[in-house]
Amino acid sequence: MALLPWSEIDTVLLDMDGTLLDLHYDNQFWMQHLPQRYAELHGVSRAMAELELQPLFERNAGTLNWYCLDFWSRELRLPIRELKQELAELIALRPDAGPFLTAIRDAGKRVVLITNAHRDSLSLKLERVELAPYFERLISSHDYGFPKESPQFWDALHADIGFEPSRSLFIDDTLAILRSARRFGVAHLLAVLQPDSKAAIRDTQEFDAVDDYRTLLDGL
Structure with missing residues (x-):
């Protein structure tokens, strides 16, 4: 991956889950903990829980509902906020993210968090990881009513914060979101090679990928 042209970047837009925070927490919650608790609380087998959950997950993937705790609480008849608290000890900042955030903030870049996470998920994670001081704004897609996909x-974000796409860097672990940003005109795009520290590295297809954010700081 070539060095970032930092002199051509004014704004840094950063995703949260899988980008700054280890995606292990979210993967464990949605793929392991939630099916288990669904089975326990609804009195069905774990296998039946997965059979009931899978089509719901597939139908809502990539929509705002997918990220909405209110939606899943209603749909599954479960206290999703409380269940997410049960695994909160797994919420963790990537070890390379802190030095990167400090460096870009100190370099005078405009740094904005843009996440699909529901505000309640964002609040839970901010209780565990001190992210807020690094950012000018912490924006949830629920604020606009549209997911980042x-x-x-992107129209709403542009109207809200007035960033220049051609002079912006965006880092996200979801390829569909990066493609949406590219269509909007965001010039500098990076995927994340290993969003979940306990899972395999990913094929990021047409996007350059970062494995250690500290390697991006050359030339800053």
Whole structure:
């Protein structure tokens, strides 16, 4: 991966889950903990819980509902906020993220968090990891009513914060979101090679990927 042209970047847009925070927490919650607690609380087998959950997950993937704790609480008849608290000790900042955030903030870059996480998920994670001081704004896609996969999200973000896409860097672990940002005109895009520290590295296809954020600081 070539060095970032930092002189051509004014704004740094950063995803949260899988980008700054280890995605292990979210993967464990949605793929292991939630099916188990669903089975226990609804009195069904774990296998039946997974059979009932899978089509719901597939139908809502990539939509705002996918990220909405209120939606899943209603749909599954479960206290999702409380269940997420049960695994909160797994919430962790990537070890390379802190030095990167400090460096770009100190370099005078405009740094904005843009996440699909529901505000309640964001609050839970901010209780565990001190992210807020690094950012000018902490924006949830729920504020706009559109997920980051949608072009309407980028229109709303642009109207809200007035960033220049051609002079912005965006880092995210979801390829569909990076493609949406590219269509909007964001010039500098990076994927994340290993969003979940306990899982395999990912094929990021047409996007350059970062494995250690500290390697991005050359030339800053």
